[in-house]
Amino acid sequence: MLLMAALHFNHNSSREVARTSDAYAAALMESLSEGYSRSPETLRESSAVLSSTAPAPLSTSCQEIAKDEAVGLYLARHSRFNTGN
Template sequence: MYSRLLLAALHYNHNGSREVARTHDGEVQYGVRYPRFRKGGWVVRPVKEKPSYAYASALMESLIEAYSRSPRSLQESSADLSSSAPAPLSTSFQMISKDEAVGLYLARHTRFNTGN
């Protein structure tokens, strides 16, 4: 999860300031979107250039270089990152049994309640 978060941050930082896409004539390209909150209404937005993934190859090259220099230190730093990762948020919740949850659900929705 931590690695995914870091990759997402790298991707955003690398592609956050993309230029507006242009036609062969040099005119700005636009797209029409229909967001749900508009309930059928439309929004015109300029189209951005395609995202670049050049950071990924540079990251892979530096990873290979670091591994070739010292595979053990890379494994140790990976283990350190894994051990310092926080527990999933779901572990902080108090669990409820499935039978109790279903009973509470049926009690709230009276049309399913048979009067027992």
């Protein structure tokens, strides 16, 4: 399913807004199913290669702070006395 989502996104990433009800997603899913039934091992290997080369999640580049500090920062930003400075 993840592969289908990636293919769907890549196919539509630079397209204009759809003006018709042309649903190719069903055909794409059928094609993936047929490919899997013919050679499930090849699809698993391809999926493993794609997964191993995926970049780390963006959240890993953020510095972690203590919960108490995070709550304090949140409350300071959302205080009714905050003037936006």
